[in-house]
Amino acid sequence: MTIKTMTLGLAVAVGLSACSSAAVRHEEAQQLKSSEINTELGLSYLQERDTERALIKLTRAIEQNPENAKAHAAIAMAYDNLDRQTRARTHYARAVELDPMNSYARNAYGAYLCREGAVAEALMHFDKAVENPLYPQPEMALTNAGQCLRSDGDMVKAESYFRAALRRNPRFAQALFQMSRLSFEKGNALSARGYLQRYLAVAKHSAQTLWLGIQIERELGDRDAVASYTMLLRGQYPDSEELRLLQESASQ
16 A cells, blocks of 8 residues: 555544544434424413423423433423422422523423422522523512511511512512512511502403402401402402412301
8 A cells, every 4th residue: 555545544534433423413413403394382381381391391491401401390390280399399400400400491490499498409400590690580589588588487588589579570560469478477468568558550360469458448347348359369260279368268
């Protein structure tokens, strides 16, 4: 074999190797893109409450890219919806491990941990979510932290989180409702009414807010308001737990 032939053979080999590497890179890029597409489809199905279809898409997304933090967070929510708690926790933990700055994942993980009774760990994730200056909805994590503390019986600290949420966004409906309820429970019906009025300026009534309104106005002695709230609760939420509570209170 001549030197020229050897050189030519090496060039061909290098060329084939380069083509092969380019093909691999292209395939990897396609897999990453497909993973993103399946993640978005999975999230759409989750929003439509079609959890089974969401699982199919999100499982595929993770197969295509095991380091897709968004897909891990989304599939954790899907498993959470199905009460498959071990899998939910595994994927929540993986999501924040892959992307510690993913405040949406931290907020969802915190909510999950709170439901599981791990309050201290939940608060750590809520606080980490809020610390991210790029998180556009810190009021959501702050309110969730407050609700977690309230369910744990720490009303003082819960109120501090609700107030922090309202400093970030004075029109955040969930924090306004929580402050109205907390104010009523503390015996301050007038403040509770004020927060509920602020809530109604940005959101519609629910069965919960109507029942709260009835209790507030009973305390303040406004019979017309009580009658108005009662009529709405009976008409809009005839099968609600809140209407049952109203009927029980009326019979006492």
